Amino acid sequence: MNIYFIVIGIVIGFLIAKFFSMKKEGIKGRLKSLKINVGKYTVHFHHWFIASLILIILILSGFYNDLIYGFLLGLIIQGLTYRDFYKIIYQRKF
Numbered sequence: 001m002n003i004y005f006i007v008i009g010i011v012i013g014f015l016i017a018k019f020f021s022m023k024k025e026g027i028k029g030r031l032k033s034l035k036i037n038v039g040k041y042t043v044h045f046h047h048w049f050i051a052s053l054i055l056i057i058l059i060l061s062g063f064y065n066d067l068i069y070g071f072l073l074g075l076i077i078q079g080l081t082y083r084d085f086y087k088i089i090y091q092r093k094f
Contacts, residue, residue: 002066009070010077017047017078042092048079049088 022029034045055072058064079085 005066006070006073009067009072010074011070013051013071013074013076014078015074016071017075021047021078037092040092041089043089044087046079046085046088048076048085051075051079 020030034050036043036045051072055069055076058068058072
């Protein structure tokens with residue numbers, strides 16, 4: 001494990017997520033959010049959630065790369081800075 005590559009990955013991941021994401025909750029970012037409507041609910045796949053799933057899959061598959069792990073951690077950290085990070089499933093407004 002090379003801590004320098006992990007830190008570099010975290011910084012790169014954080015900055016890339018910051019660049020492409022919305023500036024604050026409810027404002028459209030450079031990339032469209034991944035949301036799926038299911039009946040009267042919306043499922044919002046936040047970038048931190050997707051990065052977490054990818055990280056778990058990589059860990060379980062035995063793949064390890066310091067830079068990639070750091071990058072994914074940077075995405076996760078940046079995503080958790082939003083006040084609505086926990087809103088994954090919510091009722092749609094019609």
